[in-house]
Amino acid sequence: DGGITQSPKYLFRKEGQNVTLSCEQNLNHDAMYWYRQDPGQGLRLIYYSQIVNDFQKGDIAEGYSVSREKKESFPLTVTSAQKNPTAFYLCASSTWTGRWNTEAFFGQGTRLTVV
Amino acid sequence: AQSVTQLGSHVSVSEGALVLLRCNYSSSVPPYLFWYVQYPNQGLQLLLKYTSAATLVKGINGFEAEFKKSETSFHLTKPSAHMSDAAEYFCAVTGANNLFFGTGTRLTVIP
Numbered sequence: 024d025g026g027i028t029q030s031p032k033y034l035f036r037k038e039g040q041n042v043t044l045s046c047e048q049n050l051n052h053d054a055m056y057w058y059r060q061d062p063g064q065g066l067r068l069i070y071y072s073q074i075v076n077d078f079q080k081g082d083i084a085e086g087y088s089v090s091r092e093k094k095e096s097f098p099l100t101v102t103s104a105q106k107n108p109t110a111f112y113l114c115a116s117s118t119w120t121g122r123w124n125t126e127a128f129f130g131q132g133t134r135l136t137v138v
Numbered sequence: 139a140q141s142v143t144q145l146g147s148h149v150s151v152s153e154g155a156l157v158l159l160r161c162n163y164s165s166s167v168p169p170y171l172f173w174y175v176q177y178p179n180q181g182l183q184l185l186l187k188y189t190s191a192a193t194l195v196k197g198i199n200g201f202e203a204e205f206k207k208s209e210t211s212f213h214l215t216k217p218s219a220h221m222s223d224a225a226e227y228f229c230a231v232t233g234a235n236n237l238f239f240g241t242g243t244r245l246t247v248i249p
Binding site: 063068071081111 | 147169170172174179180181182183184187228230232233234235236237239240241242
């Protein structure tokens, strides 16, 4: 079945460590996104990528990094520079029509907790 | 830039009552509008989407939304609430480089 797979579902990090969240899609979508979700704040965009080897910062990119070496994969690294990383992270993908993005399909999320 | 505003961060309805969740988009007519639902600790699931083909859009689980250009609105409705509808709902709009989400409305269904 086509879809988006995020792993792991739960992740614990010690302060000062970098961690990488995995996101893989087999929908042949051009665009991929990372969102952070905190209670009462909706979805905030961290990074997005429209094509391979290109990505753009979103609203809250500080302390995060991404890569897009393959169309199917868009991993997110939460660095030690991110001061408050405990949150629910959502990866999504969508088709690019040439002018607009169509609906996004989401993974099941990764809950990151700093211990 | 495109944006959406969801009015009411929390909505409570009795089981069997009408569900109305409000969403207004920015003044320029968007090509796509969406409603998503999120259950606890899960990703977002697409409920329905507007693509300018029809102003009344039917989605899954008995939900529908009407696009009203004169009111810049895209409100989500369901005639009769079910306990399983309790979740968080997000309105979203497409942009040239991104998708823009509202802040969400948490729906509580009272038995």
